[in-house]
Structure formats: C-alpha cells, structure tokens
Amino acid sequence: MLTRRDTMALGLGVATVTMIPGIASASAVDDAISAFTGGAAVSDGGVTINAPEIAENGNTVPIEVEAEGAQSILMLAAGNPVPGVATFNFGEGAGTSRAATRIRLGGTQDVIAIAKMADGSYARGAVEVKVTIGGCGG
Amino acid sequence: MISRREFLQASIAASALYGISGFGNWSKLAAQQALTQDDLLRFDTFGNVSLIHITDIHAQMKPIWFREPEWNIGVGGVAGKPPHVVGKDFIEMFDLTPGSADAYALTYVDFEALGRTYGRMGGMDRVATVVNAIRADRPDAILLDGGDTWHGSMTSYLTEGQDVINVMNKLGVDAMTSHWEWTFGQDRVRDVVADLPFPFLGQNIFDNEWNEPSEEFEPYTWFERGGVKIAVIGQAFPYMPIANPGWKFPDFSFGIRESRMQEMVNEVRGQGADLVVVLSHNGFDVDRQMASRVEGIDVVLTGHTHDALPEPVIVGETLLIASGSHGKFVTRLDLDVRDGRMMGFRHKLIPIFADVITPDAEMASLIEQERAPFKDQLEEVIGHTDELLYRRGNFNGTWDDLICEAMIEERDAEIAMSPGVRWGASLLPGDPITREDIHNVTTMTYGECYRTEMTGEFLKVVLEDVADNIFNPDPYFQQGGDMVRIGGLGYHVDVSAPVNERISNMTLLSTSEPIDPARNYVVAGWASVNPETEGPKIWDVVENHIRKIGRVSLEPNTSVQVSGL
Numbered sequence: 001m002l003t004r005r006d007t008m009a010l011g012l013g014v015a016t017v018t019m020i021p022g023i024a025s026a027s028a029v030d031d032a033i034s035a036f037t038g039g040a041a042v043s044d045g046g047v048t049i050n051a052p053e054i055a056e057n058g059n060t061v062p063i064e065v066e067a068e069g070a071q072s073i074l075m076l077a078a079g080n081p082v083p084g085v086a087t088f089n090f091g092e093g094a095g096t097s098r099a100a101t102r103i104r105l106g107g108t109q110d111v112i113a114i115a116k117m118a119d120g121s122y123a124r125g126a127v128e129v130k131v132t133i134g135g136c137g138g
Numbered sequence: 139m140i141s142r143r144e145f146l147q148a149s150i151a152a153s154a155l156y157g158i159s160g161f162g163n164w165s166k167l168a169a170q171q172a173l174t175q176d177d178l179l180r181f182d183t184f185g186n187v188s189l190i191h192i193t194d195i196h197a198q199m200k201p202i203w204f205r206e207p208e209w210n211i212g213v214g215g216v217a218g219k220p221p222h223v224v225g226k227d228f229i230e231m232f233d234l235t236p237g238s239a240d241a242y243a244l245t246y247v248d249f250e251a252l253g254r255t256y257g258r259m260g261g262m263d264r265v266a267t268v269v270n271a272i273r274a275d276r277p278d279a280i281l282l283d284g285g286d287t288w289h290g291s292m293t294s295y296l297t298e299g300q301d302v303i304n305v306m307n308k309l310g311v312d313a314m315t316s317h318w319e320w321t322f323g324q325d326r327v328r329d330v331v332a333d334l335p336f337p338f339l340g341q342n343i344f345d346n347e348w349n350e351p352s353e354e355f356e357p358y359t360w361f362e363r364g365g366v367k368i369a370v371i372g373q374a375f376p377y378m379p380i381a382n383p384g385w386k387f388p389d390f391s392f393g394i395r396e397s398r399m400q401e402m403v404n405e406v407r408g409q410g411a412d413l414v415v416v417l418s419h420n421g422f423d424v425d426r427q428m429a430s431r432v433e434g435i436d437v438v439l440t441g442h443t444h445d446a447l448p449e450p451v452i453v454g455e456t457l458l459i460a461s462g463s464h465g466k467f468v469t470r471l472d473l474d475v476r477d478g479r480m481m482g483f484r485h486k487l488i489p490i491f492a493d494v495i496t497p498d499a500e501m502a503s504l505i506e507q508e509r510a511p512f513k514d515q516l517e518e519v520i521g522h523t524d525e526l527l528y529r530r531g532n533f534n535g536t537w538d539d540l541i542c543e544a545m546i547e548e549r550d551a552e553i554a555m556s557p558g559v560r561w562g563a564s565l566l567p568g569d570p571i572t573r574e575d576i577h578n579v580t581t582m583t584y585g586e587c588y589r590t591e592m593t594g595e596f597l598k599v600v601l602e603d604v605a606d607n608i609f610n611p612d613p614y615f616q617q618g619g620d621m622v623r624i625g626g627l628g629y630h631v632d633v634s635a636p637v638n639e640r641i642s643n644m645t646l647l648s649t650s651e652p653i654d655p656a657r658n659y660v661v662a663g664w665a666s667v668n669p670e671t672e673g674p675k676i677w678d679v680v681e682n683h684i685r686k687i688g689r690v691s692l693e694p695n696t697s698v699q700v701s702g703l
Binding site: 062 | 376380384392394397600603606607610615617637
C-alpha cells in the first residue's frame, strides 16, 4: 500500500515527469509505444498497475504504476482521444520505480504502462478500467 | 446412490475439512402442523467457535412476505451455479421437497399458496429469539451484520436509521459492514459510528482525497474465543459512489481493493489469527472470485445480492455463506478451529417463520416503541392489491410494473424507469396496501421522481450500461443489482453478448413503433445519483396513483425478451 508518506518520498525520487503532447492518429497508442521503445520488443509482465475495476469518477481516476528496476515508465490511456498520459523517469535517488497519479478516462478502456528497464529491455502491463454512467445497487 | 449433500461432505473430507449442513428435514412435520421452534433451532453444538450471520435486513423490523427470484441469471463461469439456480432447479439441487416449508422459504414456486400455509417470515423480535437461543447454547457466539441494515423502511427514513440502530444494538451485534447506510450521508454515518458499541468495518473504505485507507474506520477487528484468535475483516460495498449518490459521501472512496484484502489477511495471520473471517458486502459472485484469488480466508460471510443458500459454497478451503435478506434467515456456523486452522464446520441456515418462532418480548416492545410516533402514518391503508406484488428478479417484478405505471400516469410520461434494487417486501393478492408497504419498495434519501427528455439513443446507452453491470462475465465488473425496470418500452436482451451489443428491438409500447435513436422521449424515473434532481417523492407518486385506482390489477408483463441463456 502506498501511504501518504511514501508518496511524498516518491516525489523526491522522481527526477522528471514529462507530459506527452497529443497524438491523434488511429494508431496513436502503437505510435506512442514505438516512440518510447524505439521499436524494440516489449515483453508482458513485470509491470503492476493498480487501478479501480470500475472508476468512481471517470474525470479523476487514481492509477498507480510500479515496475521494479525501471528507469522510466510510459503511461497510456488507450481509449482516450489523446492516449498519452505521462512518462515517469526515475533517477538514481529513487527508492522504488513507482508512481501514482490521477487521470481522466473518456470511457471504458485499457490503461497501459510500458517500463524501460536498466538493461534496456521493455516490459508491458495493462488493466481495463470501466467507466459507467452508474447503476442501481442492491 | 450418493446424494448431493453426502457428496459435499465427502469432498470436504478429501480436503482435510469435514462438515455438514443441516437445513433440516422438517417439512414433513410442517405438513402435520407440527413445525416447531425447537425444530428450527435444533443444532448439535460443534467445535469451539460459533458465528451468527445476518445481512441485508433493509430495516425490516416486522415480519413480511418475501418472494425469492424467478430470474437470477449467471453468466460466464458461474452460469448454472448457486446462487444462479432458482425455482424447481433449486429444489432439485438442494434436495428439497416441493411444497415444503423450506421450498417456500427458498424459492418462488407456488409462492402465494405456500405463503398462506406457512405465513410471513422475519421480524427482528423473532430474530432476537433465535440469536438468544444460540447464545444459550454458546454464550460467546459472535454476531456479525453484513450491512444494508439501517435503510429500507418508512421508519428508518423518518429516523435516519435510528430505529434500526436501536434494535441492532439491543440484539448485540459484534461487528458490521455497510452499503445503504452511506445514503444517509457521511455526517450521519460518522455521528452514528462514533456511538456504535461495535466496529463498523471496511478494509476498502478509503480517504478519497489521499487515496489511502481511511483512518476513521477499522479494516478488521479481533475476537478471542476458547483460546482461538479470530480476525474479522470488513468489506464494504465496493461500488457505493457509482450505484448510489457519491455526493452524499464525498470524502470516501471504496472499490474491491483485492490486493489490500490480501495484505490484511497476511497482516492478521502474521499477528497470530487462527481463523480469518471476511464480513463482506461484495455480492456473491465477487466474493466467490475474491475467495479464489486471495489466499488465507477461512470464511466469507457474503451479502448484497440477497442470496439464501442452505449449504456453504466451498472455494478451495474457503466457505462462502449466503444468509438471505430482509430478516428471513439467520445463519449459524459452528467451527472447529485447532492448531491455527479451520478443521471442520457445522452449518444451518435458520428460516425465520414468523408464526412458528415466538417473538422475544423485550425486542417486540422496543420495535413497537420505535413505531409508535409514526403508527398512524405507517398503517394507513391506501388501496388493495388483487395481484401478487413482488420485486426481486433480474427483470421487472409486479411492484416495479405498478411503480412504472404510476410514474407514466402521474408524471404524464411515455417511458418510466425504476431502479433495479433488490430490496422490497412482497404482498399477497387481497392484501391491503399501506403507506409503509409503499415505502418498503421506494424509500430512499434521493427519491425524487424526475421528468425529463431522453433521446432513443441515450435510452439504449442506459440499458446497455446497466446490463453490463449485471451480465459482464467478470464478476469484478458487476455491481450486484438487477436490470433497470422499464415501463412503456419493450426490448430484447442477449445476456451473453458483449458490452453495447446486448440490447435490441427497443419498442415504444404505446405505439408499437421502434424506438427512434434521434427522437426525444418523455421519461419519468427516480433514484437518480445526480445531485439537484427535482420532482415529487416517488412514494407520493405511487400513493396518489394507488388512491385513484383503489385496487391494483396488472396485465402480465411480456415487454422484455431474454436470450443468450
């Protein structure tokens, strides 16, 4: 569990957070991944994404991503008109390669994270987050 | 030939657990007019720990009729598995006798006729008698309340749940979790919990600002019984701010939080728990999936989806207990816990037959005292019904048909929408309809009956969205209610189709014309989760309608066609 104190400590470890400019093409997700990896192969696993199964509020969905040993992590919201969310870069002072933020999701979609490892390899994780107009509880 | 129940016992033995489940074969006795309280309570005390589970009372303090569902569709991996078994299939699966008291309590079959034979069920004064009898057997039995307790009646609405809270405190609850309690607003919850003589648990209640566990509510609590250390972990309803108005409890976030559940189990095991119990309001399918993925839980006391099962469902070595709703049942679960693990169990789902179980005098008196200030309002007869009125089931019940009819008439609408909640008592043909009866199926803190326009396209979005909350094959994406009830509009639903492809053939019933995606339709509805919804209270709309018609009679509702089963 990421506590308030951890989050503050994490802030010190993150060297830079770069917002990705909008990419509007149909293959925007693939393009963003290619730009991040330089076209290198990406393996599944090794990236943990903590997200609600169903968003309580699609306008501000808490997402936490962690990949042990990652130098940087690209986060994408695959179903948004502009899928790019952020790239988290972890400097040498980072205790863990973990970041938490809140993002806006325009509808039910996959949130994807690509991690660049210290050895230059890439790993991928994805979770589906459902955005609903609300139902009726029992 | 090996019976199903014998098979259950054998399979448990194979996994080093042993146990029996005794719903009791007293139906023959009932036929002989000899069903007694002793029969209902008979239980050979077992092991060294007793749990008593009650859940989803929905503020029903008095005995009621409650018809179990005719439709309870399971999709994906749970199709055909309990609790997605109803009627005759249920009777066969659990080896019940058709027409018996147990078949009446657990299924919808011949509900009216059997209701007249066996009578109403529930009533917290009868529940008190049962709880006291279990405690006479096992004085340190632990009473756990699965939530949806404070809300669901006219008296609870008028007292913000205080009548129920007083009754539950007298009953001697040891811990609870929550759902509709929150619809009274976070300030009310905080005020009540501050004075509650037991913990209000939820490992998944989070501080919304910081997205970390709330410091206001405990994730778990401890009991020590006969040298056994017992941890009870709470799991509140995960989808509170989605299914109910989040603006009433803006400081809090919920969610399933499976990984934190595993952390909590590991934490209590690390602190020496011999027995780990999860007191849950997840809903049965969510609990079944969680039990298969989180290691180290011995017992899940399920709630939310109102299922009553006469035997535990066993996932790995975890027992899932389903204790019904509306005070209709109490579960007693005796456990043999030794050497740091659960070795065996004895289980009984005790049906609360109101005419068989003697009311506890002190509790009966407290309930009457709580009702006294409102008695005239509660018991005023508004009309009568010639129909069996019920709600529970995946699609429209007759109560919903009546409510939708009232909205169309009173609000001059083309289409009416009524929420697919699972609470609400039934009425038998010939019964008077009191104001309290109307509240039992409509009461809420956001009961404004709105009137608005929606395009045909948006109506489909609504139906698709709600259908996916029920029929998504992954239980973690289900919210646990039933399909939104519709008046004035027919449709076809393929429950096995993917999201946004389940609904077709939408038809405006008044003209038999297909719904035009581009046209605006006048829609009345209630229970909007949006703030600042305007309109008269839904119970007043229904009361006005019933007053005008005097006696309720309804055409059979064939407006929903279902496929993909």
